[in-house]
Amino acid sequence: MKVIIDVMSGDNAPLELVKGAVMAKENLGVDIVAVGNEEIIRKIASEQSLNIDSIEIVNTDVVIDMEDDAVSVVRAKKDSSMGIGLQMLSRGEGDAFVSAGNTGALLTGATLIVRRIKGIKRAAIATVLPLQTPTLLIDSGANIEVDEKILEQFAVMGSVYMEKIYGIDTARVGLLNNGTESTKGTALYKNANQLLGASADINFVGNVEAKEVPFGACDVLVCDGFTGNVLLKSIEGMSKFFMRTLKNVFYENLFTKLSALMLKGKIGGIKKQFDASEHGGAPFLGIAKPVIKAHGSSDARAVMNAVRQAVSYAKTGIIDNISECALRIKEREDTKE
Amino acid sequence: MKVIIDVMSGDNAPLELVKGAVMAKENLGVDIVAVGNEEIIRKIASEQSLNIDSIEIVNTDVVIDMEDDAVSVVRAKKDSSMGIGLQMLSRGEGDAFVSAGNTGALLTGATLIVRRIKGIKRAAIATVLPLQTPTLLIDSGANIEVDEKILEQFAVMGSVYMEKIYGIDTARVGLLNNGTESTKGTALYKNANQLLGASADINFVGNVEAKEVPFGACDVLVCDGFTGNVLLKSIEGMSKFFMRTLKNVFYENLFTKLSALMLKGKIGGIKKQFDASEHGGAPFLGIAKPVIKAHGSSDARAVMNAVRQAVSYAKTGIIDNISECALRIKEREDTKE
Known part of the structure; x- marks a missing residue:
C-alpha cells in the first residue's frame, strides 16, 4: 500500500504535512510518497530531527494556493504538488492521494485527471459529522x-462508504429537508424523496x-452541496x-476556574469530539481512485488520520462496490425506458 | 394597545397560553383578548387562581392543529381560534396577534386575511438568532x-426590523452562501449578491x-426559506x-457533580441564552399588521415575551417604514424599465 501526500498545501503546510507524512510512515506501516519542494522537505526534516530516509520524495516548486482557480490544477499549475500527485495516482504510482489544499482544485483535478467511476454522474465530497x-x-x-x-447516486455511494468503513450493514439514508x-x-427535494423511497x-x-x-x-444524510455546505459550516461554527x-464561563472567577480544573479531562473529551484533526478527511466519493481531502487546518495528527482513512478506503473495495451499484442503477433505468 | 392571543394553539395550549395571557396583562400594561374555548379558559383560571376579569374572551370551540392543512384557516376552520384572531386583527379589533400554532396555517391566514403590505411580494418568517x-x-x-x-425585499424588511426593535442604525446585511x-x-444566490450589492x-x-x-x-442574514430552515434547525439541534x-459530563462522578454545582449559575446562563422562551416569537415581516408566531413549545413566560414583542412591533412603526421602502424600490424599478 502506497499513499501519495501533497505536503505543500494546507494552512499548516509544509511543516505539519511533512511531520504527518513521517508519522503515518512510522505508525501505519504504509509506503509514503511526499510531493513537494525537496529542499524545503529536507530542511524541515533536519530541523525537526525527522527520519525521512524511507519516504519517497517527488520534487516540485509549484503550489496551488487558495486563491488559484480550480482549473489551474490541469492548466497553468499542472506541475504543482497537487497536480503531480493526482497524475501519479492516475498512472497507478500510488494507491491513494491525500491533500489539505484548495478543495475546488482538488475536486476538479480528481475529476479530470483521475476520472469518475463509470456511470457516476458527479463526484461528491462526503464528510463524517462527529455527533451522537x-x-x-x-x-x-x-x-x-x-x-x-x-x-x-449520492445515497448509494454514502451507504457503501458507511458499510465498508463503519461496518453499518444497511445504512439508514435520510434526505435533509425542512x-x-x-x-x-x-421541487428537487420532493422528487428526490420519491426516487429515494423507491430505490432498491x-x-x-x-x-x-x-x-x-x-x-x-x-x-x-443526502443533500445538494449548497445546503450541505451551510449545514456543515453551521455545525462547525456552533461547535x-x-x-x-464554555471557556469564558470557566475563566470568570476562582470557583469556575477550580471547576474547570476538575472537569479538564471531560471538557477535553468534548473538544476532541468536535476536533477535525481526530477525524481524518473527506473522501471524494465517485472518483475512480481514493482521493482524500484533509481539513485545511490539518496538523500532523490530522494528516496521519487522513492517510489512515485513505488506506481503509483503498483496502475495502468501496470503489468496486460503487461501480457495481452504478451499473445496476443504469440497467434498471435502461429497462424502464 | 390591545393584543389578541390564540390561547388554544401550541404544544402547551391551553394552560400555558392562558397563564401567559394573564402574565402579559399584569406585567405589560396592555389589553388582552383571549380567543378560545371560554369554558376551558375559565376552568384553568379557577384551578390556577388566575384573575381573568380584565381579559376579554372571544369564544370558539374550533382549533387548528399541527396536522391541519394550511388553508383550513380560511376554509373549514375559519372559525378556529387562529382564524377568528386574524379576522379581528384585520377588522382593527386589536393591534397585534400572537399564536403558537401551525406555522403554515398562520402564514396563510395572515397573508389571505390580514394581507401583505402593498408592494411586498412575499411575507417572511424572521427569527432572531440568540448568538454572540x-x-x-x-x-x-x-x-x-x-x-x-x-x-x-427580505433584506430591506430585516434592516427596518433590526433598526426599530434593536436600535441598530444601518444594519449589516449578509447573504447566506457557501x-x-x-x-x-x-444562480439565485449569484444574482442576489449582485442585486443586494447595488441596493441603495x-x-x-x-x-x-x-x-x-x-x-x-x-x-x-438573508436567504431562501429552505436553506434558512436548515440553518435555524441546525443551530437549534446543536444547542x-x-x-x-455537557449534562452527561457533569453527572458522571462526584467531582464533576461538584463542579456542576459551582458552575450552576453560569451554565444556567448559557442555557438561558439558547432558550426560546426568553426570546419571544418570530414576526411575519411583510404582513400589513403585526402577527407574531410564538414558538410551538412556548410556556407562559414565552407567551408574555411574544406579547411584549408584538407591542414593540405595533408601536415602532415598522410596517409604515417597510411600506415606504417597498414603494421606493417599486419606483426605482419602474424608472429602470
Missing part, C-alpha cells in the same frame, strides 16, 4: 446544483430535519461558539 | 422557492458563511446536543 453517531453528509459542498438522480413529511421542500439499493428512512441530525437520525462560551 | 450578537434570519422557513427580488466570494452559490436601501456586507453566523458576522453533552 457518525453521520455521513453527502454532498458537503462540491455540487451546488444537482438533480434527483444525482442525489440517488420537514419530515414527504411533500416538504423544493438503499435503506431510505425519509426526510430528516437539521435539528435531528446531531442525534443520529440517519447514517447517511466553536460553544467551546468559546 | 442578535442576528435576524430572514426567511427562516416560509418561502421555499424565491427569486432575487424577493430576497432584496463561500464569501461574490461568485459563490447557485441596505448596508450589504456580502456573502456570509454559516460558520461565521454565531460570531456576529451580520445583523440581518440541544451541546447542552445534553
